[in-house]
Amino acid sequence: MAQDFRLPDLGEGLPEAELVQWLVAEGDTVALNQTIAEVETAKAVVELPSPHAGIVTKLHAAAGDVITVGSVLISFDTGEADAAAPAAAAPHAAAAEPVAAAAQASAESQVAAETTAAEPNLVGYGAAPRNGDRPKRRARSTGTRAVASDTAVLEAAPHDAIQLGDIADRPIERPRSTPPVRKLAKQLGVDLALVEATGATGIITRADVEAYAARVGTAGASTAVAPVAAPPERSEDRVTRTPIRGVRRATAEAMVRSAFTAPHVTTFLTVDVTATSELLASLKADRSLQEHRIGILAVAAKAVCLALARHPGLNSRWDDDAGEIVEHHYVNLGIAAATGRGLVVPNIPDAHELTLVGLADAIRSLAEIARAGKTAPGDMRGGTFSITNVGVFGVDAGTPIINPGEAGILALGAVRRQPWEHRGEIALRDVMTLALSFDHRLVDGEQGSRFLAEVADILREPGRAMLLR
Incomplete structure (x- = not known):
């Protein structure tokens, strides 16, 4: 049927x-x-x-x-x-x-x-x-790129037929292989259309590609696929056009909507975070905490959660349809993650209830899922405040765009060892710049500045967190 x-x-x-x-x-x-x-x-x-x-x-x-x-x-x-x-x-x-x-x-x-x-x-x-x-x-490739059995390869192989629009209008099947095998073939300069599958399943394996490359030699493979010595052909196709859709289109539309709906204000503050660096070093040396990988982002997340409790304007949203300002009594903390498919901002539900260790574990989990492209749609809804760590790219500061539906976003710059005034003298200290963008409909300059200063105080002296409720 x-x-x-x-x-x-x-x-x-x-x-x-x-x-x-x-x-x-x-x-x-x-x-x-x-x-x-x-x-x-x-x-x-x-x-x-x-x-x-x-x-x-x-x-x-x-x-x-x-x-x-x-x-x-x-x-x-x-x-x-x-x-x-x-x-x-x-x-x-x-x-x-x-x-x-x-x-x-x-x-x-x-x-x-x-x-x-x-x-x-x-x-x-x-x-x-x-x-x-x-x-x-389906089988998932690992860092070791181990060769799977023919049965596992068959289960994992995405081998859809591609309609090439020939005169007979018949589907022509691409060489059947797995993504790791196609990547290997590209690295070796091997055209998969020239490789014969040796297994009973008809799937081209890693061994088939390596055997072909060894048989024809590097020069032979290069000549068969793309002659190196040949001059580049000039044609009209000198640009790459990528359709705007999926996550990238959704991100672009959200950023444009945010930038032209919420009046953005960004304020900056450079802070000495040497004490936080020393705390992280001591936690890293603690064998019972090594698997949790606590970093500067986790400490900043904890500082934000503590400061939001004292500055609720940064943890609210503008409801234009209802004509109301909605103040949240919880923190769903968004963590911006750059992926191959575009920017995603999954959030940690009830982040204010987590310890520093809990936040570190949640951040790592979100990042791993986002990099794998498996972030669930529900994980990106309902955020109340976000953090983006541009410091991992070696950037000192920027003007982040607020995630739609939220009141603010904090950007963390790179931690740099540089001369800094400390206790009346010049000393080498760990310094970073914080950038806070906020919706001026919900937060005025004084509120935004006080919130940023409180986050900076916690990063400057992490022990101050013991005094906050």
């Missing part, structure tokens, strides 16, 4: 999503709830589970396509029609193709194994089915 799967609303009310990559190909047999694709909304990259068990008969989009919610994404043959057919149709069953028979057997075995999981667990559609066997997830 043919079944179509339409792109669902991913829980954000967004009208469309971009297909990042397929994790299955036409002809593949998939299990119920097996991850079949990754799509990117304006909020984050999410995985789509299969709503059916059966054989993939058609992929209706290619990687990079933008699909509207409700459009057909993929079609399946679940094999249910043969089971429901009347007995009179039995003579015709012998003429069915072997692939259809395999699909029916696969579907029947899946139904028998998952009778308690009739409905798929789509994104935003509730809890996962409580069955014993979970579908296998």
Whole structure:
């Protein structure tokens, strides 16, 4: 029985999503709830589970396509029609193709194994089915780039067919391989179209690429792919055009809306943070705390939480529709993270309740998830104040743009060892610049300056935090 799967609303009310990559190909047999694709909304990259068990008969989009919610994404043959057919149709069953028979057997075995999981667990559609066997997830590459087995490679390989628009209008399949293998081929100057897969699965492995490179030699590979000595061709295509969509478009729209809606004011303060540096060094030397990786960002986050309790104007929002100023009695602290897909600002819920160690752990977790492109849409909603650490790029200061719906954002500059006045003398001290941008509708200059000064006081003398409530 043919079944179509339409792109669902991913829980954000967004009208469309971009297909990042397929994790299955036409002809593949998939299990119920097996991850079949990754799509990117304006909020984050999410995985789509299969709503059916059966054989993939058609992929209706290619990687990079933008699909509207409700459009057909993929079609399946679940094999249910043969089971429901009347007995009179039995003579015709012998003429069915072997692939259809395999699909029916696969579907029947899946139904028998998952009778308690009739409905798929789509994104935003509730809890996962409580069955014993979970579908296998695609393999993830690690820092060691270990060579996976042929079976693992097959499960991990995104090998969607690309429509090249030839005269015959036939889909031509790209060489089947995994992202780490494609990266290796690029590094070695090897064209994957020239590499033959040696395994039974037809997937090009790391060993296949290395063997090809060794066989043709560096010069041969370079000549076969892109002659080094050839002069660059002049053409009109001398620029790269990247469609503006997904996270980058959402970020741009939010920043423009913030910059032209909230009247921004930015104030700067340079502070001696030597005492904080010494505190961090002592914490790093404590073997019981080494795994927590407490850094200057965690200390600044704690200082912000303490200061917001005493300066609630910085922890509020302007509700134009209701004509109200909404003051928050909690802190959902946003941490700006730069990723390959653009800037995201996930937040730490109830950050004011966390200890310094808890904040450090939460910040590290948010950063790791953001770098992997797996930040959930819900993690970027409901922030009340944000911090951005431009110091990690060696930058001293900047004028950060307020995250929409918040009253302020604090930028941390680089910590530099430089001559500084200390107790009436010139000494080498650790110094950094703080930059606070705030919404002048909610916060005036005095409030913003007092808040920034209090954060700076805590970083100058971390022991002062013991006196605050």
